[in-house]
Amino acid sequence: SDDNNDIGDGDGGQLAHRFPSAIIIGVKKSGTRALLEFLRLNPAVKAPGPEVHFFDRHFDRGFDWYRRQMPLTTADQLTIEKSPSYFVTKTAPERVHRLDPTMKLIVVVRDPITRAISDYTQTASKRPGMPSFEHMAFINATNAVLPKMTPANAQGVNTSWGAIRIGIYHRFVSRWLEYFPLHQIHFVNGERLITHPAEEIAAVEKFVGLRPTVRAEDFVLNTEKGFPCIKRTDGTTHCLGKTKGRAHPKVSPHAISRLRTFYAPLNDRFYELIGRNFGW
Ligand code: A3P
Numbered sequence: 001s002d003d004n005n006d007i008g009d010g011d012g013g014q015l016a017h018r019f020p021s022a023i024i025i026g027v028k029k030s031g032t033r034a035l036l037e038f039l040r041l042n043p044a045v046k047a048p049g050p051e052v053h054f055f056d057r058h059f060d061r062g063f064d065w066y067r068r069q070m071p072l073t074t075a076d077q078l079t080i081e082k083s084p085s086y087f088v089t090k091t092a093p094e095r096v097h098r099l100d101p102t103m104k105l106i107v108v109v110r111d112p113i114t115r116a117i118s119d120y121t122q123t124a125s126k127r128p129g130m131p132s133f134e135h136m137a138f139i140n141a142t143n144a145v146l147p148k149m150t151p152a153n154a155q156g157v158n159t160s161w162g163a164i165r166i167g168i169y170h171r172f173v174s175r176w177l178e179y180f181p182l183h184q185i186h187f188v189n190g191e192r193l194i195t196h197p198a199e200e201i202a203a204v205e206k207f208v209g210l211r212p213t214v215r216a217e218d219f220v221l222n223t224e225k226g227f228p229c230i231k232r233t234d235g236t237t238h239c240l241g242k243t244k245g246r247a248h249p250k251v252s253p254h255a256i257s258r259l260r261t262f263y264a265p266l267n268d269r270f271y272e273l274i275g276r277n278f279g280w
Contacts, residue, residue, distance in 0.1 A: 015072040019063075020047075020079040022104040022208045023096065025176075026087025028166060029118040030108040030190040033244055034227075036082045038193075038201050041214045041230065046071045047080045054081075055096055056089040063099055078208055080106075087172055088165075097179040104208055105180060110190030111280040112167025112267070113259045117248050119163040125246065134255045136161055155262040167263065170270040182274060189278060197228045 024032050039045050052058070054066040070079050086092040087107065096103050117133060124130040139156045159165055166172075176185060186207040193200045198216040205212040219228040222239050229239035239245075263280070271277040 013074055015074060017068050017070045018073055018075075018079050019067050019100065020070060020081040020103075021100075022078065022080045022106060023086065024080065024082035024084070024106045024108070025092070025096075026084040026107055026172075027109055027115065027169070028084040028087070029115050029122065030084075030110040031188070031193045032082050032084045032108050034193060034197070034240055035106070035108050035188055035200075035204070036080070037230070037240065038197055038214065038219075039080065039204060041201070041218055042205060042210055043213070044077050044210055045080055046073045046077050047082065051083040051085075052081050053083050053085065055092040056083065056085050059091070059095055066099075078210060080208070087176075090175065093176045093179040101180075103180070103184070105176065105185045106188060106204060106207070107173075107185060108188040108190045108193065109169060109278065111278075112164075112169065112263050113256060113280075115167050115190075116163040116259070117251060118246075119166065121246050121248050122243070123163070124249075125243075133249055133251050137164060137255060137259065155258040157259065157262045168266050170266060170273050173270065173273055177273070185274075187274060187276065191278075194227055 024036060026032065036047055040047060048069050048071060052066065052069045054061070054069070058065070070081070073079055086096070096105075116137070120130075120133045120136065130136075137158055139158050157164055159168070173185075186204060188200050188204060197219050198214055201214040202212045205214065218231055220231045220237055221227075222229045222237075222245075225239070225245045227240070227245045229237045231237055267278070267280050
């Protein structure tokens with residue numbers, strides 16, 4: 001072998017569909033697509049294009065079906081999959097563990113308020129005439145299902161709305177921790193993935209055991225949208241698709257401040273659980 005592109009040589013030369021050794025399990029709308037696209041700058045990383053949704057929707061198809069959804073790789077490459085719905089799927093931790101108790105789990109997290117607004121923006125883009133964010137986020141007489149008011153919910157936040165519920169990270173992480181040790185879960189800072197993509201990617205490369213190859217020079221900031229794009233060696237740039245980096249609606253400062261009060265103790269429980277503070 002004469003250069004480092006020649007990763008197909010030697011014992012690992014046999015092309016096969018292999019199970020992933022790492023999965024990006026969530027969190028939806030935190031930058032999961034950006035993470036996967038940026039990680040693929042490392043030539044050793046291989047991933048299926050679409051989300052596979054095996055551990056939530058298609059589990060009855062069996063492990064061999066799952067394996068066959070994976071790209072052809074040599075043994076020295078790293079197969080990785082991302083399906084952000086796994087994070088909130090009750091049965092997923094046990095199922096992933098059953099496949100491979102050594103699976104490395106990657107979770108992108110961002111401020112649950114921004115995440116909720118992003119989630120809302122995505123839903124509203126598909127559902128014209130959807131009520132305002134504020135209308136959805138707080139309990140009011142016209143909500144079809146009125147959740148119980150609890151002390152934790154003195155802000156009248158509508159925790160039965162998925163966009164709000166998914167941001168209660170500690171609840172979901174606790175379930176994963178019943179099956180996987182904390183050191184097998186890597187958290188990506190979704191805010192820093194936007195401002196410092198190379199650093200966040202380097203941390204993931206280290207976590208999955210790859211030689212770091214992604215560098216700051218691989219990115220260029222799209223000044224129009226404010227998000228980083230990939231700078232290719234031929235000088236062209238590649239940004240994520242139109243559905244990533246959408247303009248968010250203006251949410252009233254009062255609503256934001258009620259959500260801050262609501263999420264503050266929940267974020268603290270998350271930080272305590274994982275031993276890391278994101279400062280939201
Ligand atoms: P918005 O479109 O609401 O801004 P996911 O891929 O998990 O669905 O997350 C989508 C979010 O990723 C986007 O939400 C955006 O904020 C964030 N993101 C992070 N890095 C990005 C990038 N380089 N380009 C576009 N969006 C990025």
